[in-house]
Amino acid sequence: MIQLLTPTHWKDYELIDCGDFEKLERFGNVVLIRPEPQAVWSKALPQSEWQRLHNIRFKGRSATSGEWVKKNPATPDRWHVEYKNPEAAIKFRLALTSFKxxxxxxxxxxxxxxxxxxxxxxxxxxxxxxxxxxxxxxxxxxxxxxxxxxxxxxxxxxxxxxxxxxxxxxxxxxxxxxxxxxxxxxxxxxxxxxxxxxxxxxxxxxxxxxxxxxxxxxxxxxxxxxxxxxxxxxxxxxxxxxxxxxxxxxxxxxxxxxxxxxxxxxxxxxxxxxxxxxxxxxxxxxxxxxxxxx
Incomplete structure (x- = not known):
């Protein structure tokens, strides 16, 4: 039997929407727009909502590299998120890399x-x-x-x-x-x-x-x-x-x-x-x- 599994313990992560080869996602308090080659369908939310919600957008120069564009220059380039499940808890430093x-x-x-x-x-x-x-x-x-x-x-x-x-x-x-x-x-x-x-x-x-x-x-x-x-x-x-x-x-x-x-x-x-x-x-x-x- 083939299973379909998705995370259930992520408080610091949320996929808000995806489509038109992009995804809108929240890591902690930072909302990003990034390319997503699997998202071949249309977005569920209007473009105005994507524009309202996001803090930073990745704009690709090529298939493998690009740059991040911030709505507010004060948004940090690095921040932390946590993951907890019933057995353990871990933390990550996140950062904006040139390869999305x-x-x-x-x-x-x-x-x-x-x-x-x-x-x-x-x-x-x-x-x-x-x-x-x-x-x-x-x-x-x-x-x-x-x-x-x-x-x-x-x-x-x-x-x-x-x-x-x-x-x-x-x-x-x-x-x-x-x-x-x-x-x-x-x-x-x-x-x-x-x-x-x-x-x-x-x-x-x-x-x-x-x-x-x-x-x-x-x-x-x-x-x-x-x-x-x-x-x-x-x-x-x-x-x-x-x-x-x-x-x-x-x-x-x-x-x-x-x-x-x-x-x-x-x-x-x-x-x-x-x-x-x-x-x-x-x-x-x-x-x-x-x-x-x-």
Whole structure:
């Protein structure tokens, strides 16, 4: 059965409306207009309401870069938001980047809940969690806040530094920060005989490692899954695979997981979305996840 899941604990985030290749969203007290390639339908709210509500709008110079235009110059370039669920609480520093991101992907809160719930259920003391393609660390923070011994891997030093700032802001410590190509790291951990109780993968469609290594999702995800499932602790574990790619379906994700880990238990597949206050659902990637407990 394919699930449709949306975050339910976000007080500091709200998708207000989306359409015409844009989204209107609130992070804390700051309302942004950003490009959204999935929003191929019409906006539910009138353009006058978008203009009234927003504080900052992103105007793209190209498909990958642009600039932020503020209605009020006093609106900050950086601010903080918090996320809480029944198991843990974390904080993020947000910032206006030249590539339209602000430092978090709000739909991932569904996966954060799954991580913290499973970490709390583990009977293994100090369960080990590995977060690959980890960006600014939402999954790493929630795993650590729930009590996991956490390793965070990303190929871009600046976002790893950003994740470390989020750790300090959240009152956490001792996350292991690694700047490396994800597949190279996994292969090295296998040689070392390492095992993890939890593994999170949120790979981009395209990317580069710190030494120019190339990543293309459809070319390398099968190899990655075959390698990474060997790192799972056999008795107690969870794994999350999340993909944001217009060409990937949840059935593809299911086939990848079953092929790499035939003894999978409690497999869930589906699509993440954000529910707009205006009534529209914004799809934001497909996932597959599974867990095993003693």
């Amino acid at each position: 991101h602000v430092g978090i992907f709000p739909e991932q809160a569904v996966n954060w809940d799954y991580i913290s719930q499973n970490v709390k259920k583990f009977k293994t003391p100090d369960p080990k969690v590995l977060n690959l393609f980890a960006y600014t660390g939402g999954a790493s923070l929630i795993a650590r806040a729930a009590g996991a011994d956490t390793t965070h891997v990303d190929s871009i030093r600046q976002v790893v530094t950003w994740g470390n700032e989020n750790q300090e802001l959240s009152g956490l410590k001792d996350i292991r920060w690694v700047v490396e190509d994800a597949l190279k790291f996994v292969k090295r951990e296998l040689k070392r005989g390492k095992k993890y109780n939890g593994i999170i993968l949120d790979p981009p469609a395209y990317g580069h490692g710190p030494n120019g290594e190339k990543w293309k999702l459809e070319d390398q995800i099968n190899e990655m899954m075959a390698e990474v499932t060997q790192l799972l602790h056999p008795d107690e574990h969870f794994l999350i695979l999340n993909t944001y790619s217009l060409g990937f379906s949840s059935v593809i994700v299911e086939n990848l997981i079953r092929g790499a880990y035939p003894k999978v238990e409690n497999l869930e597949i589906g699509e993440l979305y954000l529910q707009a206050t205006s009534g529209i659902k914004l799809p934001l990637g497909v996932f597959g996840k599974f867990c095993k407990h003693r």
